[in-house]
Amino acid sequence: MTPQNMKTPAEIYNDYFGPAMFTPWAKNLVEQSTPSAGDRVLDLACGTGLLTVQIAPHLGDNGSIVGLDFAPPMLAVARNRSISGPSVEWVEASADAIPLSDNSVDRVYCQQGFQFFPDRAKAASEVKRVLKPGGSLAISLWASVDEIPLWHQMFKSISSFLDVPMEVAAKPFTFGGSAPIKTMLDDAGFSDINITKRSSDSVFGPPESFVMLTVMGAAAAIPAFGELSDEEKQSLIARVESENRDEIEKYVQNGNVSMSLTSFTATATA
Numbered sequence: 001m002t003p004q005n006m007k008t009p010a011e012i013y014n015d016y017f018g019p020a021m022f023t024p025w026a027k028n029l030v031e032q033s034t035p036s037a038g039d040r041v042l043d044l045a046c047g048t049g050l051l052t053v054q055i056a057p058h059l060g061d062n063g064s065i066v067g068l069d070f071a072p073p074m075l076a077v078a079r080n081r082s083i084s085g086p087s088v089e090w091v092e093a094s095a096d097a098i099p100l101s102d103n104s105v106d107r108v109y110c111q112q113g114f115q116f117f118p119d120r121a122k123a124a125s126e127v128k129r130v131l132k133p134g135g136s137l138a139i140s141l142w143a144s145v146d147e148i149p150l151w152h153q154m155f156k157s158i159s160s161f162l163d164v165p166m167e168v169a170a171k172p173f174t175f176g177g178s179a180p181i182k183t184m185l186d187d188a189g190f191s192d193i194n195i196t197k198r199s200s201d202s203v204f205g206p207p208e209s210f211v212m213l214t215v216m217g218a219a220a221a222i223p224a225f226g227e228l229s230d231e232e233k234q235s236l237i238a239r240v241e242s243e244n245r246d247e248i249e250k251y252v253q254n255g256n257v258s259m260s261l262t263s264f265t266a267t268a269t270a
Contacts, residue, residue, distance in 0.1 A: 010073040012217040014048040021202045021261055025140060026051040026111055030058070032196075033138035033267050038062040039106040041086075042130065044095055044123075045069055045113025049078035052088060055109065059086040066105075070094050095123035100130045107131075110139040112263075114184075115175040124188035131270035137190060141181060143197065143262035145173035150259055153247050154214060157240045162224045169222060181266050190268035197264050204257040207248050211241040 007015065013022075029051065035041055037060035043052045046067035055065060063086035069075050075090050093099050096119045108127050117123045127137060145152045151170070159169035167174045175181065178195045185193050204210050215225075215237050228236065251259045 007216075008073060009217055010048060010071070010077050012213055013074070014050065014077050016205065016213050017217055018048070018050050020204050022047075022050045022111065023054070024200065024202070025261075025263060026054045028198075028200075029109060029111055029138055029140050029265060030054045032265055033107065033109070033136050035059055035063070035107050040104065041065045042098070042100065042105045042108045042127075043067045044098075044108055044110040044127065045116065046078060046090070047071075047074045047111075047113075049081050049083075049090075051109055051111045052078070053081065053083065056083050056085050056088070061085055063087075065089070066091055066100065068093050068095070068098065096126055098126045098130055102129055103132045105130045105132065105135060107136045107138070110137075112140055112142060112172060114139060114141060115172060120184055121187060124184050124190075128188045128190060128270055133270060135270040137185075137268045137270065138265070139181075140263050140265045141175040142173045143177065143264060145170040147262050148173065148259065150244070150247055150251055150257075151214070154211070154240055154244050157243045158215065158222070158236065161236050161239055162222065164222070164224055168224075171222070175264075178264055178266075181264060185266065185268050190270060192269040193266060194268070195264055195266045197262065199260045199262040201258055202261050203253075204259075206255055207252055207257055210248065210257045211244070212237050215240055 035055060035058045039059055041055055043065055046052055046069045049067055052065055052067050065086055065088045067078055068091045075092055079090050095117045108131055114120050145155055155170040159166045181195055182193055251257050
């Protein structure tokens with residue numbers, strides 16, 4: 001499989017990384033802040049709708065979900081979903097200008113989105129604005145890539161090849177930890193802030209596809225990647241594979257790459 005004929009980054013995110021890492025953590029996020037029947041929910045940075053799928057069964061026919069994301073390719077995958085129960089509306093918009101009325105939402109969820117927002121403080125304030133008084137927020141954020149040794153090495157290779165800073169190549173893992181999360185939510189006026197950190201094993205595919213899918217999946221967060229020719233993409237994949245082959249082998253179990261991922265979860269009250 002080559003970059004020309006493989007799935008889009010959004011499809012890779014949904015079909016490959018979804019089952020391995022996003023859906024299990026989405027279930028955990030909903031368990032920590034479970035919605036009630038009839039709630040109106042905002043799924044902020046909804047991506048392809050993996051978290052929306054976990055929220056929907058709790059809301060019943062009278063509930064509703066707004067799935068908001070700024071990336072049309074992600075929303076294109078989400079819009080192809082068939083979700084029974086609540087009404088679901090997919091909206092293309094920015095997190096720092098949420099197109100909803102004040103005090104109009106019972107719960108807001110955001111799975112692995114805040115690290116991508118250009119103005120995180122503004123996004124947190126917008127979430128506080130649209131939540132009803134006493135409404136709930138639940139967010140998750142990956143720990144630093146330093147805590148995920150294999151991906152740390154692979155993103156170093158990507159960073160070097162593209163000549164971009166590590167924080168650009170490893171954007172999903174750049175929020176920083178519990179202290180900046182608490183500061184952000186405090187500053188936005190949230191109360192009852194509770195932050196937990198947990199690790200869980202994720203099982204990916206066989207090593208021969210792991211590098212290509214990791215590199216192609218990262219493309220959605222690295223603008224410089226989209227500027228590469230197909231030949232350059234192939235060169236990048238080959239370099240990442242060559243430089244990290246021995247490290248990857250350490251994580252192969254039963255033919256698949258398996259590694260522990262660590263994430264922070266924060267819940268708060270508006």
